[in-house]
């Protein structure tokens with residue numbers, strides 16, 4: 001047991017990022033309460049810990065208040081893929097606003113520190129490139145992505161108002177596109193889509209001409225950044241992402257060539273408000289947290305592809 005045993009609440013702990021965080025904290029000997037409503041999370045992601053004396057699993061929706069005794073709240077609950085967060089946009093906005101409000105209320109009551117999983121989407125379709133934390137963003141308030149983008153923006157605002165009004169200890173991470181094992185095969189995000197399509201022998205679907213860019217961070221690197229942020233003294237907001245920037249076409253070619261170079265790339269319409277470019281400036285994370293990603297896209301794709309290969313039904317030729 002570590003000397004300072006922490007009681008951790010991880011909202012969204014059964015999801016993609018949350019479950020990797022559960023693993024890290026459990027392996028470090030801490031206590032973990034995993035809270036999830038299973039909208040996009042799966043029990044299979046945390047099944048390895050069920051029954052462990054330091055682990056508890058709660059089915060709960062963060063839009064409802066809850067009372068618990070904890071030291072740290074890792075607030076990740078919120079669907080992250082556009083397909084999922086646009087499924088019920090009003091619920092997404094409620095999850096972001098009410099969920100963060102409820103978790104901050106809990107943090108204030110029990111004196112816990114709260115880390116918010118915010119997003120690069122607060123920068124919208126950015127006119128500044130790469131995006132530093134000081135950039136205030138270019139966000140459509142009424143488009144199909146707004147429930148998520150604006151939801152996270154108001155969640156950040158709530159964090160800073162609780163901090164200023166009540167002295168609540170807060171940490172705000174602006175997470176850029178993250179990938180790795182345990183992404184859902186049907187969540188519509190680009191890395192999982194391309195890998196699943198390639199493994200099934202289907203054409204890879206480029207939205208638009210594939211010239212838009214993203215910067216992809218492997219999940220282990222992100223989790224290390226979240227832990228450093230929570231343990232450190234900076235409130236943030238702090239960008240956590242991999243500055244390696246790729247066009248979506250480059251990503252498609254890399255995935256295809258690693259699985260089946262004969263596959264076709266096809267172009268489909270670009271979704272409304274799809275940001276044209278995105279790359280984190282991570283000077284602040286380097287300086288404040290001594291953090292930078294260590295896993296390249298090529299290295300990170302390998303275990304991700306292996307995960308999908310092992311978990312998908314793949315047609316035999």
Ligand code: NAD
Nearest residue numbers: 012015016017037038039040041061062077078080175178
């Ligand atoms: P995910 O969809 O895999 O995980 C979200 C989890 O939250 C799921 O387990 C889901 O069931 C749960 N959840 C959703 N609504 C809930 C509610 N109302 N009450 C309780 N639980 C609820 O997504 P992820 O990729 O693991 O993202 C985790 C967090 O990180 C999210 O807050 C997301 O906005 C943020 N983030 C992720 C990325 C990324 O690229 N993965 C990028 C930026 C920000």
Ligand code: UDP
Nearest residue numbers: 082188189190191193205206207212248274
């Ligand atoms: N995208 C794509 N093909 C797909 C899925 C996504 O070309 O099958 C594009 C999408 O239009 C966007 C980028 O890939 O430009 C990243 O999409 P994702 O949904 O993963 O993340 P976000 O748009 O939220 O950054």
